[in-house]
Amino acid sequence: MKLQRRMEENQLNDSTQRDIVVKMLEERGVRLEDIAEITYDLQVKYVPELTEAVCLDHVERVVMKREVQNAILTGLELDILAEKGHIREPLRTKLMDDHGLYGVDEVLALAIVNVYGSIGLTNFGYVDKKKPGIIRELDIIGKDKDKCHTFLDDIVGAIAAAAASSIAHRYA
Ligand code: MG
Secondary structure, eight states: OHHHHHHHHHHHHHHHHHHHHHHHHHHTTOOHHHHHHHHHHHHTTTOTTOOHHHHHHHHHHHHTSHHHHHHHHHHHHHHHHHHHTOSOTTHHHHHHTTOTTTOHHHHHHHHHHGGGHHHHHHHHHHHHHHOOTHHHHHHHHHTSTTOOOHHHHHHHHHHHHHHHHHHHHHHO
16 A cells, blocks of 8 residues: 555656656757657658657657656756856856767766667667757757757757657567
8 A cells, every 4th residue: 555655656746747847848949749750750760650649659658757857857957057157167168069078968868768778879879960850950059159958959869769769669
């Protein structure tokens, strides 16, 4: 009984936190549908019957995971703090300029793909190189001197890659 209750409480916390991270992503210009589009492009060659609705469903599963939520909360907060000037040098400039050798943004995003094993990692590498859809847009907007998308672009890529892996595990 106690264990059952603990489980229910955890599920409640996860879905409350899910709403918070989804809203945070939206405030940063990313809808789950945008992420599902990338997932679709990653997986349709392996699962031709795939639909965007199925992709969205798997993106939803990914953002229900607590490790994923924690990575989103952390990364987005750092981007926002950098934009507001609340991060000290030398880190602030590295974040605002999305310095190529900084690398911690990709490492944080690995916390998301790690949940889905090696297919997640392969997909993430591909997305990081190709920058499809919303990721390209975020990259361009992030070059604006007042905007910081250093963590956001990797987080979006990682969620898309994780959802693609979740689909692969189920259908491929
Ligand atoms: Mg980045």
